[in-house]
Amino acid sequence: xxxxxxxLTVIFTEFYFWVTVVMMFLIHVGFCMYEVGATRPxxxxxxxxxxxxxxxxxxVTFYFFGWWLYFAFINGPWINGPIQEDAFTAAAVPWSxxxxxxxxxxxxxxxxxxxxxxxxxxASIVSGxxxxxxxxxxFLIIAVFIGSITWIIxxxxxxxxxxxxxxxxxxxxxxxxxxVHGIAGGTTxxxxxxxxxxIGRFAPDGTPRTIPVQNPWLITIGLFLIFTGxxxxxxxxxxxxxxxxxxxxxxxxxxxxxxxxxxxxxxxTFNFMMSLAGGLMxxxxxxxGDPFWSYSGxxxxxxxxxxxxxxxxxxxxxxxxxxxxxxxxxxxxxxxxRFKIDDAVGACAVHGYGGTFGVIVAGFLxxxxxxAAPTGDxxxxxxxxxxxxxxxxxxxxxxxxxxxxxxxxxFIPAYILAKVLDxxxxxxxxxxxxxxxxxTHTYPEPFPxxxxxxxxxxxxxxxxxx
Amino acid sequence: xSTGLESFANPAYIGxxxxxxxxxxxxxxxxxxxxxxxxxxxxxxxxxxxDKAIRRAREAGIK
Numbered sequence: 001x002x003x004x005x006x007x008l009t010v011i012f013t014e015f016y017f018w019v020t021v022v023m024m025f026l027i028h029v030g031f032c033m034y035e036v037g038a039t040r041p042x043x044x045x046x047x048x049x050x051x052x053x054x055x056x057x058x059x060v061t062f063y064f065f066g067w068w069l070y071f072a073f074i075n076g077p078w079i080n081g082p083i084q085e086d087a088f089t090a091a092a093v094p095w096s097x098x099x100x101x102x103x104x105x106x107x108x109x110x111x112x113x114x115x116x117x118x119x120x121x122x123a124s125i126v127s128g129x130x131x132x133x134x135x136x137x138x139f140l141i142i143a144v145f146i147g148s149i150t151w152i153i154x155x156x157x158x159x160x161x162x163x164x165x166x167x168x169x170x171x172x173x174x175x176x177x178x179x180v181h182g183i184a185g186g187t188t189x190x191x192x193x194x195x196x197x198x199i200g201r202f203a204p205d206g207t208p209r210t211i212p213v214q215n216p217w218l219i220t221i222g223l224f225l226i227f228t229g230x231x232x233x234x235x236x237x238x239x240x241x242x243x244x245x246x247x248x249x250x251x252x253x254x255x256x257x258x259x260x261x262x263x264x265x266x267x268x269t270f271n272f273m274m275s276l277a278g279g280l281m282x283x284x285x286x287x288x289g290d291p292f293w294s295y296s297g298x299x300x301x302x303x304x305x306x307x308x309x310x311x312x313x314x315x316x317x318x319x320x321x322x323x324x325x326x327x328x329x330x331x332x333x334x335x336x337x338r339f340k341i342d343d344a345v346g347a348c349a350v351h352g353y354g355g356t357f358g359v360i361v362a363g364f365l366x367x368x369x370x371x372a373a374p375t376g377d378x379x380x381x382x383x384x385x386x387x388x389x390x391x392x393x394x395x396x397x398x399x400x401x402x403x404x405x406x407x408x409x410x411f412i413p414a415y416i417l418a419k420v421l422d423x424x425x426x427x428x429x430x431x432x433x434x435x436x437x438x439x440t441h442t443y444p445e446p447f448p449x450x451x452x453x454x455x456x457x458x459x460x461x462x463x464x465x466x
Numbered sequence: 467x468s469t470g471l472e473s474f475a476n477p478a479y480i481g482x483x484x485x486x487x488x489x490x491x492x493x494x495x496x497x498x499x500x501x502x503x504x505x506x507x508x509x510x511x512x513x514x515x516x517d518k519a520i521r522r523a524r525e526a527g528i529k
Contacts, residue, residue, distance in 0.1 A: 064498055
């Protein structure tokens with residue numbers, strides 16, 4: 001802070017990211033409300049604590065090693081260079097002076113926390129899909145795995161100006177369609193494949209049964225809070241104030257995206273609202289007014305357009321959202337029937353399919369735009385460069401990138417981990433516990449069976465279990 | 467006796483603010499150990515609770 005403008009920039013950036021952290025925390029509040037609202041009374045406390053406890057565990061592990069991975073693994077390593085060693089990496093190791101209160105570093109803590117909120121979001125996406133039969137122990141290991149290892153590696157690769165996917169493939173995913181949502185959706189589907197559906201969720205002929213939710217209004221408020229927190233999510237994906245001109249004799253301050261390429265808060269505000277609107281309209285239309293899918297459509301609409309929402313025209317964002325939501329809705333129900341996937345909150349669809357779709361579309365619509373300033377020799381990108389030698393955004397780079405996010409770092413490693421957890425009996429609760437309710441042992445009062453209460457689906461579930 | 471700073475004069479020359487600066491590696495080892503121990507405890511705790519739940523279910527005649 002050796003000048004007035006330098007000092008103001010640092011203090012503004014510190015406060016800006018702090019605000020995004022507070023706003024993004026609302027996403028977690030929303031996820032908790034959503035999950036609890038979708039859970040039957042006998043499983044309420046289990047669902048709540050399973051999601052809540054991912055916050056401390058992802059936090060401490062993101063402090064211990066997640067933050068370092070983001071800076072150290074931008075080259076792969078060994079795809080575009082060795083493990084990165086620079087000032088940022090040195091500041092992110094957990095024994096660094098910068099990983100605590102430090103008068104000369106006002107940014108590391110707030111930047112770490114903003115990324116931590118993304119970490120918690122990835123883990124929370126998995127949490128909702130597996131309610132009412134997953135063990136907390138196994139889930140929390142999965143949460144650490146995606147929240148502090150796999151997602152932050154994909155962020156290093158594809159969500160950093162120096163990431164090898166950005167530099168070599170021209171990968172562009174400004175608001176994390178694939179980087180957060182694609183990987184979380186892939187991870188969720190992998191865990192669901194190993195975990196299996198709730199007992200009775202599918203009839204013997206394979207027809208899906210609807211499991212009654214205990215509080216649709218809690219789900220509604222939860223999704224509204226996720227929308228609200230998403231504003232912070234978008235703002236946190238920007239670097240707030242930077243001289244993007246670069247000439248020595250003049251400055252031009254603006255926001256940039258995570259790749260340090262120009263955008264504005266106004267631009268992403270346009271596109272956030274228009275993609276939300278498009279998603280809500282399409283969700284309402286395709287589900288014929290179903291509240292769950294209308295709200296989920298809004299969320300999915302944003303996710304579908306997020307990869308390019310730094311640069312799209314608002315009407316483009318709206319159309320992408322509408323097309324994406326229609327496809328995602330159809331794909332969700334096809335996968336559910338075909339593979340008997342019991343995704344309690346539609347996470348595989350809204351986040352996984354929507355995010356992957358969004359990354360692929362951005363590759364076409366933003367074809368030829370500069371992805372980031374080259375960190376090596378100009379013109380080295382595999383799939384084309386701009387006339388100035390910057391790696392160019394292109395369909396192939398984003399298509400391969402989408403596969404890496406959803407499958408390479410999402411589905412495959414999570415499937416292996418889920419299999420290991422299942423082999424040790426850590427993934428799924430015993431069937432008796434699932435039947436009687438996951439809260440029975442510690443919270444007997446709300447447990448319906450012991451109070452001689454029953455609902456239609458409980459009878460079906462017990463019959464199916466026999 | 468001081469665990470860290472004794473003056474906030476000349477803030478431009480102050481670096482770390484926390485006490486016991488220099489013991490970061492020890493704190494990290496303790497922190498990682500607590501994290502691992504917590505997981506181990508939680509796995510055992512949950513297994514015991516499930517055993518209890520199964521007993522209650524059988525007592526209630528639910529199989």
